[in-house]
Amino acid sequence: VTARITHASPAAAYAHSPERLWEGYDSVNFGANEAAQGCTDIARQLVSRSPPIDLLLGGGRKFFYPKTKADDENPSLNGVRTDNISLIDDLWKGRYIWNKTELKKIVLGSPEPLLGLFSYDHMRFETDRIRNPKEEPSLSEMTSFAVEHLLMKTQDKYGFFLFVEGSRIDHGHHYTKARYALDEYVEFDNTIGEVKRILKDKGVLDDTLLVVTADHSHMFSFGAGSARGSNIFGFATLENANVSDIDKMPVNIIAYGNGPNFPATRNRTYLDSIDFNSTEYRQPAALPLIEETHGGEDVAVFAHGPWSHLFTGTMEQHTIAHKMAYAACWDDEIKTEIIKGNGIHVLIVCAFQLQFHVETVQQSSLEILQAVSFETEAASIIKEQEKFIQLLNDIVLANVFPQRIPADGILFNLAEHQATMIKDQTKASWVHKRML
Numbered sequence: 001v002t003a004r005i006t007h008a009s010p011a012a013a014y015a016h017s018p019e020r021l022w023e024g025y026d027s028v029n030f031g032a033n034e035a036a037q038g039c040t041d042i043a044r045q046l047v048s049r050s051p052p053i054d055l056l057l058g059g060g061r062k063f064f065y066p067k068t069k070a071d072d073e074n075p076s077l078n079g080v081r082t083d084n085i086s087l088i089d090d091l092w093k094g095r096y097i098w099n100k101t102e103l104k105k106i107v108l109g110s111p112e113p114l115l116g117l118f119s120y121d122h123m124r125f126e127t128d129r130i131r132n133p134k135e136e137p138s139l140s141e142m143t144s145f146a147v148e149h150l151l152m153k154t155q156d157k158y159g160f161f162l163f164v165e166g167s168r169i170d171h172g173h174h175y176t177k178a179r180y181a182l183d184e185y186v187e188f189d190n191t192i193g194e195v196k197r198i199l200k201d202k203g204v205l206d207d208t209l210l211v212v213t214a215d216h217s218h219m220f221s222f223g224a225g226s227a228r229g230s231n232i233f234g235f236a237t238l239e240n241a242n243v244s245d246i247d248k249m250p251v252n253i254i255a256y257g258n259g260p261n262f263p264a265t266r267n268r269t270y271l272d273s274i275d276f277n278s279t280e281y282r283q284p285a286a287l288p289l290i291e292e293t294h295g296g297e298d299v300a301v302f303a304h305g306p307w308s309h310l311f312t313g314t315m316e317q318h319t320i321a322h323k324m325a326y327a328a329c330w331d332d333e334i335k336t337e338i339i340k341g342n343g344i345h346v347l348i349v350c351a352f353q354l355q356f357h358v359e360t361v362q363q364s365s366l367e368i369l370q371a372v373s374f375e376t377e378a379a380s381i382i383k384e385q386e387k388f389i390q391l392l393n394d395i396v397l398a399n400v401f402p403q404r405i406p407a408d409g410i411l412f413n414l415a416e417h418q419a420t421m422i423k424d425q426t427k428a429s430w431v432h433k434r435m436l
């Protein structure tokens with residue numbers, strides 16, 4: 001990723017936190033109070049995982065070092081941790097690198113977990129990086145390394161899951177600097193192309209599910225009847241009219257629904273003087289805000305490879321992860337984990353906890369129990385829980401909605417697995433009392 005590796009989306013791939021700003025123990029957003037309540041900052045969660053994550057590349061060194069330690073690249077900057085712990089030196093159980101020269105030296109497929117933090121904060125925008133790359137790899141360079149490294153490491157046998165984020169497309173839009181956002185997007189597109197090329201070279205493209213999407217859109221729009229070949233950062237040709245039919249001034253192709261360039265100056269001298277390719281230019285906004293906001297419309301999901309046909313039509317966002325897990329055959333593994341890890345008893349306890357929000361605790365517990373109750377082993381564990389069976393029957397008989405649906409399903413599965421016991425309804429309290 002090109003953001004701090006503890007930032008929103010990458011953090012969601014490995015940490016559990018009720019607050020996105022708990023990136024590090026900085027005594028600003030996360031400090032003694034949060035730690036005393038048993039919480040762990042996101043950077044610390046990252047380095048504490050056991051076994052360690054195989055490969056992590058991104059920015060955000062500051063949350064990994066104490067205030068007393070100077071940054072690897074910029075000695076004038078210090079870490080921000082106030083708990084006096086260097087996560088890199090004290091806790092990380094793998095190799096650590098912070099520049100491109102070291103990345104190039106890594107032996108592809110080497111077994112040691114690798115953490116590469118290439119920037120003190122977020123990595124630079126690609127538009128700026130490409131002018132003076134210094135020791136910072138691009139998104140496509142990091143991703144190409146990751147794919148080749150993980151292919152070697154798994155020797156094409158076990159496969160891998162890789163999360164890649166063109167993190168700063170979002171930041172360019174928040175600043176309403178479309179030049180930054182679109183250059184980031186081009187690099188993201190290059191990255192997808194590079195990944196496909198490598199997978200094809202290695203003969204595994206058709207065995208790999210690629211899913212490309214966004215976590216949200218932006219208040220970003222473009223159009224205005226522009227002719228082919230127009231500079232998208234500049235003015236529209238407006239079907240050859242070239243100026244607005246209201247104020248007779250040129251009209252931008254790109255505009256934001258909200259943002260800082262409000263009200264956008266509209267006099268000819270100023271409009272003629274704009275350098276549209278500059279990273280300083282902010283496109284006009286319809287409503288005033290210091291930072292432009294995310295957009296609310298649906299985003300696209302593109303998929304290629306095995307089970308990619310599941311990613312068609314309109315879908316609820318959470319289904320994406322489930323479809324990826326299904327394609328990777330993790331579905332059955334999760335069921336096995338629940339059964340072997342005593343998860344059924346925990347879920348049954350949860351199903352009785354009516355003091356919590358019913359739909360998120362009882363309903364979810366029942367749904368997971370329904371999913372695992374197809375397994376004989378799980379069914380035999382569940383059927384011994386007499387009070388739980390009674391609860392299921394009560395839910396079904398009282399027609400409590402929506403819990404009735406998974407309750408019905410569990411009872412049906414138990415009946416299927418234990419057909420012999422159905423014959424002896426009077427003795428067995430668990431027996432499914434309803435005909436389905």
Ligand SMILES: [Zn+2]
Nearest residue numbers: 170171174294
């Ligand atoms: Zn954002």
